Amino acid sequence: MTEVHEYERLAAEYRAQEAWGIPMSVREWYERRLAELRAELRRARHGRPLGEILVAMGAVDPKRLELALAEQKAEGGRRLLGEILLEKGWVDEDSLKLALKRQLSP
Structure with missing residues (x-):
């Protein structure tokens, strides 16, 4: 963390x-x-994928997650998924922090 x-x-x-x-x-x-x-x-090492957690929380739309993952892949993984989602305004910072906390918790 x-x-x-x-x-x-x-x-x-x-x-x-x-x-x-x-x-x-x-x-x-x-x-x-x-x-x-x-x-x-x-x-x-992380638990569940971040995108999966965000969708389960209702913090990001599954279609937008797919678009963000495609963008991440297209640029060779240069940026983290959370960076892309924040930049596009598809997730708010508080939701992202909560999802990261959940992902990194044992």
Whole structure:
């Protein structure tokens, strides 16, 4: 769960700094660290798939989940499913956090 919190914190910092303009070296550091955290989150053993949990919660429509998964696959898994769903406005941040908590709970 630590990686999830660090990822959320860094992503929020990055978005805030990006709004003001950040030097390329700082931007590269954020992007590299976020990519490392994405990889760690993918490798971690999880319970049920995140999309399945979100659908069961009623937080995302199954059709939109399919579209998000297709987009994730098309871009080679570069972004996490939650990132795509948030970016498109198909899930709210609180629901995503709750689903991640459920996914990572033993």
